[in-house]
Each structure stands twice: as structure tokens, then as C-alpha cells.
Amino acid sequence: xxxxxxSIWGVRAFWWRRVNAKESLLNTLAAxxxxxxxNCRHLSIPFRFSVSSRAMATFSYExxxxxxxxxxxxxxxxxxxxxxxxxxxxxxxxxxxxxxQVQVEAIGFTQExxxxxRVVHVAGTKGKGSTATFAESILRQHGFKTGxxxxxxxxxxxxxxxxxxxxxxxxxxxxxxxxxxxxxxxSSLSPQERYPPYFKFTVLLALEAFFQEEVDVAxxxxxxxxxxxxxxxxxxxxxxxxxxxxxxxxxxxGTTLTSIAHQKAGIMKxxxxxxxxxxxxxxxxxxxxxxxxxxxxxxxxVQDLAHVCDDGQKRKLGIEGDVxxxxxxxxxxxxxxxxxxxxxxxxxxxxxSTSDMQATPSTVSPxxxxxxxxxxxxxxxxxxxxLPGRSQEVHKNGIRYLIDGSHTPSSCEATARWVRQKxxxxxxxxxxxxxxxxxxxxxxxxxxxxxxxxxxxxxxxFCSNVASAAQRPDQKNLxxxxxxxxxxxxxxxxxxxxxxxxxxxxxxxxxxxxxxxVQEAIQLHKSLVSRASDAAxxxxxxxxxxxxxxxxxxxxPLLSGREQTQPHSAQDSCSExxxxxxxxxxxxxxTCVAFGSMHLAGAVLDQxxxxxx
Numbered sequence: 377x378x379x380x381x382x383s384i385w386g387v388r389a390f391w392w393r394r395v396n397a398k399e400s401l402l403n404t405l406a407a408x409x410x411x412x413x414x415n416c417r418h419l420s421i422p423f424r425f426s427v428s429s430r431a432m433a434t435f436s437y438e439x440x441x442x443x444x445x446x447x448x449x450x451x452x453x454x455x456x457x458x459x460x461x462x463x464x465x466x467x468x469x470x471x472x473x474x475x476x477q478v479q480v481e482a483i484g485f486t487q488e489x490x491x492x493x494r495v496v497h498v499a500g501t502k503g504k505g506s507t508a509t510f511a512e513s514i515l516r517q518h519g520f521k522t523g524x525x526x527x528x529x530x531x532x533x534x535x536x537x538x539x540x541x542x543x544x545x546x547x548x549x550x551x552x553x554x555x556x557x558x559x560x561x562x563s564s565l566s567p568q569e570r571y572p573p574y575f576k577f578t579v580l581l582a583l584e585a586f587f588q589e590e591v592d593v594a595x596x597x598x599x600x601x602x603x604x605x606x607x608x609x610x611x612x613x614x615x616x617x618x619x620x621x622x623x624x625x626x627x628x629x630g631t632t633l634t635s636i637a638h639q640k641a642g643i644m645k646x647x648x649x650x651x652x653x654x655x656x657x658x659x660x661x662x663x664x665x666x667x668x669x670x671x672x673x674x675x676x677x678v679q680d681l682a683h684v685c686d687d688g689q690k691r692k693l694g695i696e697g698d699v700x701x702x703x704x705x706x707x708x709x710x711x712x713x714x715x716x717x718x719x720x721x722x723x724x725x726x727x728x729s730t731s732d733m734q735a736t737p738s739t740v741s742p743x744x745x746x747x748x749x750x751x752x753x754x755x756x757x758x759x760x761x762x763l764p765g766r767s768q769e770v771h772k773n774g775i776r777y778l779i780d781g782s783h784t785p786s787s788c789e790a791t792a793r794w795v796r797q798k799x800x801x802x803x804x805x806x807x808x809x810x811x812x813x814x815x816x817x818x819x820x821x822x823x824x825x826x827x828x829x830x831x832x833x834x835x836x837x838f839c840s841n842v843a844s845a846a847q848r849p850d851q852k853n854l855x856x857x858x859x860x861x862x863x864x865x866x867x868x869x870x871x872x873x874x875x876x877x878x879x880x881x882x883x884x885x886x887x888x889x890x891x892x893x894v895q896e897a898i899q900l901h902k903s904l905v906s907r908a909s910d911a912a913x914x915x916x917x918x919x920x921x922x923x924x925x926x927x928x929x930x931x932x933p934l935l936s937g938r939e940q941t942q943p944h945s946a947q948d949s950c951s952e953x954x955x956x957x958x959x960x961x962x963x964x965x966x967t968c969v970a971f972g973s974m975h976l977a978g979a980v981l982d983q984x985x986x987x988x989x
Contacts (some may be wrong), residue, residue: 440554445854496614514757523591526542530765676743697767699787770981771904778968869889
């Protein structure tokens with residue numbers, strides 16, 4: 377049997393290298409494989425052969441990633457598109473979703489077929505990825521075969537699609553990319569409208585994988601917004617959830633909580649239950665108004681999960697941070713509704729749907745529900761759930777890295793609280809260095825301020841999201857212009873220095889640096905730590921800082937791109953040395969916090985050699 381398996385893969389490899397070989401040879405190979413089909417059913421290899429000499433062969437993993445990257449929109453083109461669409465964002469987004477619906481239908485994904493995935497759909501500004509992950513873990517704990525789609529990926533593109541909590545293998549990722557491309561090529565769509573952009577293609581990829589893997593349930597995390605998001609192509613989900621709403625992607629979603637909540641509420645569907653958590657008054661009012669428009673069967677407000685169990689022990693969650701208790705509660709509520717529907721007979725569902733037609737959500741406030749107490753299965757699932765890049769602690773080379781992909785003011789505030797609490801639990805002073813980057817239309821000042829308020833910054837390193845000069849193909853981002861990226865990094869540092877001066881005008885600012893990549897940022901921080909360790913004495917290591925937020929400068933040059941640069945400081949002179957610092961500006965306790973972007977979090981984990989699978 378193993379010989380048969382090797383033969384099949386050998387045929388595929390040969391087929392790809394010689395796609396223009398003679399038709400007779402291809403037919404012979406395919407016929408040979410077909411004759412062994414009955415003996416290959418036990419293999420976990422989807423069996424798809426075509427005898428056409430022009431049929432699309434299965435990509436290798438590298439070729440699949442390259443094909444996927446070809447769907448990224450060039451930065452210059454993207455900028456022009458945004459300028460054109462800015463005058464009427466809604467119309468542009470509507471056209472994008474409508475064209476994607478055509479592509480979805482062209483490859484055979486009808487609404488009836490999509491509804492068979494029994495979708496759990498999650499939107500929100502922050503926490504939607506965690507909520508989706510908790511929901512998937514609970515469903516899997518109940519014995520269901522799960523499919524999970526999240527974005528962005530941290531290191532490898534295949535992370536976006538998980539089956540039973542595990543990312544697609546390299547082989548299956550390549551197969552499903554090939555199959556989606558084959559279906560699009562075989563469709564009646566014109567070459568200009570055949571292939572969707574990067575994110576939309578990953579949605580098609582996820583759907584293809586879920587159907588091929590025959591999952592019992594698909595959990596879909598919205599990419600951006602909700603109303604016009606590619607995941608909203610599913611018109612009959614089983615349950616919807618909306619996590620915390622805040623300010624992000626304001627150029628597209630609007631600059632008010634009302635407009636943002638309106639976009640997020642676009643995932644609501646008629647006769648489909650919707651769950652949310654405590655929201656700002658303005659955001660909640662819009663969710664209620666949107667419920668009147670979309671007519672879900674009900675709109676529920678889920679109370680936060682208690683941090684302490686009935687036995688007095690702190691409740692453990694697989695994803696750290698206080699904000700995760702509300703995300704976990706939202707996930708539990710959605711899954712309980714899903715399980716209730718799954719137990720219903722078709723007749724009961726029809727009766728339930730009919731009764732829903734007579735009911736509309738309250739115009740005053742949503743119904744509040746408490747999910748306590750949890751079942752043993754729910755507790756175990758919440759504790760075992762994992763989501764790399766969110767409130768993640770990594771130890772490497774004697775350094776404690778606290779990594780979070782927070783990229784909104786509210787999520788950065790939550791990250792700062794998590795860091796402060798983490799150091800407090802370890803009986804360590806809240807002294808840290810930071811590796812930071814933010815992109816897009818985000819304001820670095822509002823994102824940096826919480827960390828400066830709750831922690832003492834000893835050194836600040838600002839870099840791009842580029843992992844290294846030789847980064848993986850999966851991490852290439854063609855939508856960002858290099859010049860814009862460099863300008864943003866410098867603006868981030870300037871914002872940090874200005875904020876420090878504003879907050880602590882009488883204190884000397886810490887040295888700040890700029891690097892061209894995450895790899896250089898980590899290497900720089902490691903060298904600063906090494907210098908601090910070499911220079912520290914037992915007396916210095918045990919002496920508390922003389923003055924809060926007092927830091928010393930370092931004369932060590934920084935390799936940034938092609939040139940060496942001196943460390944930057946908001947003050948012209950920082951020659952004094954604080955009691956507990958060394959000539960590098962670092963204390964003997966070494967904690968580095970990386971935050972500001974999910975792409976940054978992924979690049980840091982990649983450079984630290986962390987397995988995120």
C-alpha cells in the first residue's frame with residue numbers, strides 16, 4: 377500500500393514538472409492510478425485526477441503560497457483604488473462583495489451548500505479571534521469535527537484554516553489551493569473577474585477545505601467590518617456573535633462608534649440568534665437599531681464570565697488576559713445555542729423558525745443572560761484553547777518576551793494591564809523594553825500611552841513588520857510600500873518621544889531606536905541585555921531605582937538598514953545614570969514587550985523560533 381501512496385505522489389510531482397507533456401503519457405499515468413483507487417481509500421489523500429493534458433496539477437506548498445501572494449494588490453494600485461473609493465466607500469464595498477458572491481457561486485458553493493456548514497459567525501473590533509477560538513474548542517470538546525477560519529496568519533498562511541484545531545498540513549494546503557484555482561479556471565467567469573483578492577481567496581480556500589474535510593461545524597472570524605466582509609457571503613449561519621466594538625479601520629468603517637457598530641452588525645441575519653457582550657452605550661444602541669433592521673430571532677447580552685470559580689480558585693483560560701473572560705462567555709453562549717439547534721429535529725426547527733417570525737428584538741435593550749455555571753466540558757475547552765500571538769509569554773536567551781498582536785487603543789490598554797499584572801504576579805518591578813510597530817490609519821500615541829502609564833520603559837525599539845531580509849514567502853506583504861513603512865516607523869518613534877516629554881517632562885527619556893526588521897530589533901535588544909548583564913553588579917541589581925522614569929543613554933551604535941545610527945532621545949543630553957540601570961539603559965531584569973500589530977507579533981514569534989501550530 378505504501379508503494380501505491382508513493383506512486384500517487386510521484387505521479388503528481390511529475391505531472392507538475394511536465395504539465396505540457398504528451399496527452400497520451402498523462403492519460404496512461406492517470407489510468408494507472410485509477411486502477412488502484414479502491415486500494416487507496418484509507419489514505420488521507422484526496423483523489424483528484426483529470427485526463428486532460430491542460431488540467432491544473434497540484435501545487436507544491438511553495439508554489440501554492442506563491443500563487444496566493446499573486447492575489448495581493450500592489451501598494452501603489454491599492455492606494456489609487458482607495459482614493460477612488462473614498463468618495464463612496466459603501467458603494468465600492470458593495471460591488472466587492474457582489475463580485476465575490478459571483479465567484480463563490482461559480483465554483484459551486486450555493487447558499488444551500490454553505491448552510492450545510494452550520495456556521496458560527498463572529499465579528500467585532502477586538503476579541504473576535506479569541507471568541508472564535510474558544511467557540512471552536514468547546515465544539516471540539518463536545519465531539520464535533522470543527523473547521524476554523526481566522527486571520528491574519530502569524531507565520532504560515534496555512535494557519536488561517538484549521539481542522540479540529542490543527543492548521544492544514546503543507547500538502548493539504550497545496551491541494552486545496554490547487555482545487556480552488558482549478559474550479560475558478562473551469563468557471564464561465566472572464567479572466568478579469570475570475571480570481572478574487574488575497575483575503576477573499578483564503579475564504580474560498582477555507583470553504584473548500586471544510587467541504588472536503590466534511591466538518592460538522594465551521595467557525596468563521598470576520599476579516600474587516602462585517603456587512604461587506606467576504607465571510608458574510610454565508611447567508612444562513614446558525615448563530616452570530618459580536619465581540620467588543622471600538623475604533624479601528626476608521627477610513628473604511630467610519631469615525632464614530634455608531635458607524636462602526638452598524639458595519640459589524642451587518643452579519644446579523646433574519647431569524648438567526650445574535651449574541652454580544654457589554655458595549656459602549658453608543659455601540660449598543662446601534663446594535664439594537666440594526667437588529668430591528670435585520671430581524672434576528674433574538675439579540676442577547678452575555679454577562680462576563682466570573683474570574684473566580686465556585687470553589688474560590690481563579691478560573692483558568694487558555695488565552696491570558698482579563699478581557700478574555702468576556703470573550704469566553706460570548707463563545708459559551710453561542711455554542712450552547714448551536715448545540716440546542718443541533719439537537720432539534722427538522723420539524724422542531726421549522727416550528728421554531730415560524731415562531732421567530734412573530735418576534736423581534738427589544739427596542740430598548742437586548743436580553744441579558746448569564747452563562748454560569750459552566751459544564752466540565754466547557755471549562756476544559758476554555759482552559760485548553762490556544763491562540764498564538766495573543767497575550768503570549770516566551771522565554772529565550774534569558775529574556776522574557778511578552779507578545780500581543782494588539783493594534784487598537786483599547787486592546788493596547790488591555791495588553792498594558794496584562795503586562796503589569798504578569799510582572800506583579802512574578803514579584804518583578806514593571807520595568808520593560810518594547811518592540812513596537814503600528815500601521816495603517818492608527819494613531820501611535822493613543823496605542824503607546826497605556827504602556828507608558830502602567831510600565832517603566834527602559835528602551836524602545838521601533839521596526840517594520842518585516843521578519844528579516846530573508847523572510848518566508850508566507851510573510852510577504854505587497855500591499856505596503858517600503859517608503860510608507862519607513863515613514864511610519866519614524867513617526868512611531870517621534871510620537872513616543874513626544875508622548876514621553878508630555879507625560880514626564882522632568883524625567884529623562886529612555887533611548888529609542890529604529891531597525892529595518894524584527895530580526896534586527898531582537899538582536900539589538902539582546903545586545904542591550906547582554907551589556908546590562910555584564911555591567912550589573914550585585915549592588916546595582918538589588919537596588920531600587922532612584923527616580924521613576926529616569927534612564928541613561930547608551931553610546932552603542934545601531935545597525936539600521938545600511939547605516940549605523942545613534943540611539944535617539946527626546947532630551948539632548950541624558951548622561952546621568954539611574955541607580956538600577958547600566959550604561960545601556962537596561963536593568964538586570966529583562967522583559968521585552970512586543971505589540972502594535974498582529975504581523976509584528978508573528979514576525980517576533982518566527983524569529984524566536986516558536987511553533988505556532
